[in-house]
Amino acid sequence: MKRIGFLIVFFNCILIRFAVAQSLTVVENFKSDFKITISSDAGVIEKQAASELQAYLQKISGVKLPIVNDLKGNNQFVIGKADYIKQTVPDINFNKLGEDGFLIKRIGNRIIFAGGTEKGTLYAVYSFLERYLNCRMYAPDAVVIPKRKTILLNEVNTLQVPTIKYRETFYWPSRDVLYANWHKVDRNKGNSSQWGNWVHSALELVPPMKYFKDHPEYYAERNGKRVATQLCLSNDKVYQIVVSALKDRMAKNPNARYWSVSQEDNGNFCQCDQCKAVDAREGSPSGSIINFVNKVAGNFPDKTINTLAYSYSVVPPATLKPANNVLVAFCTSGNLDRGKPYHLDANNSNYVKNITRWGQISSQFMIWDYIVDFKNYTMPYPNLAAIPVNIKYFVKNNATALFMHGNYYGGGEFAELKCYLTSKLMWDPNADSKQIIQDFMLGYYGKAAPYINNYLQALTLAYQNSNVPLGMFDNPNDHLKDYLNSANSSNYLSILTKAAKSVVGNQILSNRVKRVIASVNYGILTNGMYNAISNGNVLKNTSGKLIYSTKDYKRLDQVYQTLKEEKVERLSEMTTTPEEFKTKISGIFNGAEKMFVPNNLALNKKISLTYPPTAIHAKYAGNNALIDGLRGDLSSGLDTWQGFYGGRFEGIIDLLKPVTVKSISINFLKTPAVNVVYPEDIKFYYSADGKNYIEFINLQTSVVERNAQSEVTAFSVSSKPVNCRYIKISAFNKAKAPMLTDEIIVK
Template sequence: MFRTMLTWMLLITLFGYTGCQPGQINLVTNGASKYVIVIPEDAGKNDAHAASVLQDYVKRISGATLPLIKEKAYRQQPAIFIGNTGAGEKYDTRPLKNEGFLLTTDVQGNLYIKGSRGKGVVYGVYTLLEKYCGCRKYANIPATVPHSTNLHLPAQLTDKQEPAFLYRETYYPAAFDNEYLEWHRLQRFEDLWGLWGHSFFKLVPPNTYFAAHPEYYALVNGNRQATQLCLSNEAVFKITVDHLRKAIAENPDALYWSIAAEDGGGFCTCDQCSKINAAEGSTTGTLIRFVNRVAATFPEQQFTTLAYQQTARPPRQTKPAANVYIMLSSIDAYRQEPLSSAPSAAGFRKNLQDWGALTPNLFVWDYTTQFTNYLAPFPDYNNLQANLQYFAANKVKGVFSQGSADTYSDMAELNSYLQAKLLWNPDKPAADIITGFLDGYYGKAGPFIAQYLQALSDTLQRTKTPLDIYGNPANNSSNYLSPAAIDKYATLLDHAEKAVDGDTLLTNRVQNARLPLEYTVLQQSRFLGTEKHGYLMQDGNGYIVNPRWPLRVRRFVAQCKKAGVTVLAENGISPDAYQREWDTLFARKWVHSLAFRAPVKLLNPYAPEYPANKEQTLTDGVTGTNDFSTNWLFIYGKDLVATIDLGANKTIQQISTHFLQDARHYIFNPVAVMVESSADGVHFTSLGSQQLVQLKAEDYSVQINDCNVRFAGVQARYVRITARCLPVIPAWRGAPGNKLASVCCDEVYVL
């Protein structure tokens, strides 16, 4: 007993009786502090900002205000030294790379926060707040801050960190919050690049030069077209250099400048470009030689270019210059497996290996959402760590992880948070990060959200479903998004919502997490139409809208707006426009076609990537909207030739259908539509034809065009529709050399 009391008295003498444990620094005790925050006399903006952030959060946590002083005013009181102060010179951070930082204490109980360069010192402060003070920043919302009048730090603290990647960006709504970026040590391409992405036409704009100088642009099929630049043209090089010289002078702080091809095909095939590309083995030859030449003109600058689609493969001969970074795209890979093993990523892996043999300056442009349906469930969560570890192992220096940008999408908060942590340290246990986030962000609903996400992932794997960044949840109604599976997922989310009943904030977060399921139900109901789980229900011999559906859509749209959904797809429609689409469907009277549910035979197959309802898409009683991947029979590169069996001879006098025009996705009106009838399915008689309007100028608007052929009543059992595919994609669209036009047709009405 005496020994215990003596030990306790010694501890009080050594550490002070403040409620803290031995081995701790008493930063704040009972709401008061003896500490000051010290910054260098010549403190830069990052030092001053870091100090201000620390002062603010200490006050928020404990109520204590730590004085902020310059080092000359320091008088040996307990201190937190921010940045490269004289007192902190003994702690060398020069070996740290890529905005690394150091947190350390000395025997007097002083704390030092130093960064190697850039925002390292700011990252150090936010790490102190999160790791040692219990603060959290889960999304683009105010940080979660614990409240205590006592704030203690470990007495023997040494925390030295540096990121695995030089460039780190996760492209979700949270990353548009400046504090979130700094808190999670992320970057934003707008802040780093003076010129970003597909940049040829930013450097040499066709609106400025094409009319007078078509030779500056690509020679395609014997004609100069504004699809790409002619990189062997000396004037193009001069204009590019002049543009960059001015831009660099106006933005001297930019770290990178992009010189990259436009998104699409149409690369130059002039004699000089063809000669270079033949020698180099791909269109990347002219690109890298051009970029290298520009980079040599500005040796103090760093340039990036995109290894993407036709420029994905490295050249045979030419190495990128030392100040050129290659940003390699992983766009062709499915996402249900890690990129290190997915068969669909074999080309990406080969390109990564081959580029790595040529240059140490590799970035990766990766993809972690479904661009055609941002709200579709996209369970790649368990592969994010494996992919980033794979990049790090292959000496990738930077990652742009493209999500849904500033619009809400499936598990946007979790995706951004998890990616941010792993971009800094890919080996940090992902399961711990996920659990910590779910419990912190969803409260008592967290465990049920975790079960929901795991159920999604497990079902995806069990059904062996490809996870396509250009997919559609309507096409997954027989696998991981089947109605039965959705019922199980919904039950878990019901439990999640019940667990936080009465908490408006957490309930709203759970309802946001439910949006992808509800979106899937709505999209599948469009696809299923008159079938079970469709939005239509039988009424006598016809179909009417399920009376529950209009309210369901309105509730979904309202929740989208609360969640921050601005568009439902890349270049897609807003929630209000989605509501209008549904209103149009609700107002459309269902037509009883003689071909309803009749069997269909196709001469040319539908595109397997967009199967819709296969051949029955033409007779399932459901019409398409502006989304080409739902309820459209998609024929790639060939004529649509469809024969419909009415089952018996019937009197017919009109055949109607619709065709989609969506040049962005290489879908064009057919050149002509011919309609024929037959009694035996062998001998056909023409009933008429129609010419459809073709685009003569650049136009990316999505249009649905009617085709109606009327004729005197005839007896027929078989109807054949032939829609002639556009033979050549218009020059203004620009396309890879092997890219063909497509025909999309929806319901065929036989009346």
């Protein structure tokens, strides 16, 4: 029995020695006889791949391997084109690698990097560094490169071919070219862009400044009139102009693959008889779009012509199918709950049906998914759990391209984590998302990782227990009674305080934790702004200013300083800068007239609107936005301003009882860049019974706020005191252009 045991031990020792013998020693005690081999006619990507491998191996081991063109001998990293690699590995099927796929394979004492026709070879190098040498790039400024005096490699065999051909995370880390290449994501901006132009391109291709005066028929017909909002897609001359414009652009940018022929960002599509007939036949305005874009695409068989399924065009056509070289980008806009997987939410049945149908009829199909709160990039936003499930669902429905729309402008709630996770999952939708998150947490937050994890879990659980939808234009106060209520926010800060204590003395990790704390503080401060007015009562001290504690001022300073350190450009898609945010909150702290409206007799009374506001403003501002006590300014978003299309506004305020009125005012916003205008005529009335109105006649105007693009003006009247219960304000502009207004002040 002892002899048998000895034989077993002896045999195991042989296996262990054999396994060690099979290890490939690339570097030993800071020395190496390895070389990196590329073809003498290697392309830009192969040369870049070789240089990157050389640079990172030197950072890891201190040894700089030579880059040569000689395949003779062993101990080589072989990087190259199909014909070059086949000299070493003749059985590789390069056709299966496509554009970005790759094979990393050990053959004897050689490591082979075989890549697809685009960036496959470069992606192979970065994957090798991650998988076999434990390098990481969590963010452009968070790179992990282990130091080793010896590098041993055992079995190396990795084949990866992405299902999703075009992958873009529209988060700020991917603005960094190295980060984008490392994580295998594409970019629609910069010198490496594959796009000749970007979306909402209709009026760029047929500019109204050039054509509208003499040829209004090139543009959309609405209510019998031609308006330069969209193109008339049944007009053959428009087709000719678009084709000509694309030819000119392609001649100047021949390497761009994608060219967009897509609707503008408004709902005023053409309703002329010809366009209407196509749309009626196809059951959707997408009918005239696909009909037009297919014709255009026929002129450019070697290019991909992009268009949108967005807003009014999300429903696919009944019979038409996009041409093989048309890339339809289906946008997940609308009232979707961003915290739930879309297809698992019963409220999304129409979206699910549309995604499914577009995927069935399209040869190339992009999903444009919105994964951020566009009004509050910094606000806690628990949608992380839904992202992996949605990506798998998109792939199941034949998505060949993904555009994950995050925050491109710096900072933002868990931007680094969400960019990292999304990039990994677009490359491999079946990757373990929990493992990716855990790896990121440990690598990015260090000792604080358990606490950051606990915070994220607490945030997600609070949202899931609330059953309140997570919108893409939410304010913190939309969740004041659920996951951002006072108790939850206090709990989050308690957890994050422990996270901060765990990394005291490490400035880099402390700064990363500070960003998470700033997100929670941002929610608390913003909620405090909306809570400044509660049931018509404002907390004031004897001087009439709002009461805030020293803790609130410190909270504001913490958020502002963190935003500045992160070099955040804006806090929302509406261009709220850190300075504007600080000014707004400070104004509330100090009872500033700019936002808070004291002594307003109309505050929280009743208002009726003769003409309904736009749907999006009604949703986010609510019907009482004009009398909620917070005045809109240039940094305000959809939650504050009330919008009216058609150039008409009329509102009647019931003050609930007779009162003495001395003045009335209302603010309007002017933004010429998007055709938001002031009223040309405005009238103020008062009434005792709500039937018989008397007009105020001494109209006054004064500019309240101005920047290079926009301004806010107060339109007001004042008179001797009058006794009344009802106030009516009417305004219009002859151009029927949009008007934005807020706030009605009665004193």
